[in-house]
Amino acid sequence: MEGAIEMNGTVDERARAALAEKPDGVVEQIAAKAGVSPADILAILPEGAAITVPAEKWAQIWSDxxxxxxxxxxxxxxxxVLEVEGRLPDGSEGHGWFNIHGDSPIGGHIRKDRCVSIVFVDRGFHGRRSCSVWFMNGEGRAMFKVFVRxxxxxxxxxxxxxxxxxxxAQFA
Structure with missing residues (x-):
């Protein structure tokens, strides 16, 4: 099959091969092609393209x-792929959830305790710069992402x- 990634290589080798084929593609699609997690792809982006911070910074980052x-x-x-535009409401913790409510189309309940890291991603996406903040779970997937519009x-x-x-820059 043309463009297939050799699945018997290491995670790093498979991730690098898939990323090399489409360096500005959708991270989740690149990861799926390589049989790796999106976190594996973020980890091999060029220096400075993905800055990872501990989940303990959630409140500070969410507030900003x-x-x-x-x-x-x-x-x-x-x-x-669900896309919602709106103001990110303040949130509060209760009953094991981070609850977001307010006058915005963005609302609901997040299992904040499943977040293991937060990644600031600044990379090319289909030929254009893209800036986003990814809230990552322990499986190496984004729980959700917040993008600059x-x-x-x-x-x-x-x-x-x-x-x-x-x-x-506060975390780099």
């Missing part, structure tokens, strides 16, 4: 993200890029 205005939240599973011309919204870069 909630001041960015309308963001794009994506939940990507094998079955759906684009304007009508598909350019990143500059004030959000500045906020992303400032927040990432």
């Amino acid at each position: 993200l909630s001041t960015w205005g309308d963001i794009l939240m994506i939940v990507h599973t094998e079955d759906i 684009r304007d009508k011309a598909r350019a990143l919204i500059e004030p959000q890029v500045e906020r992303f870069e400032a927040l990432r």
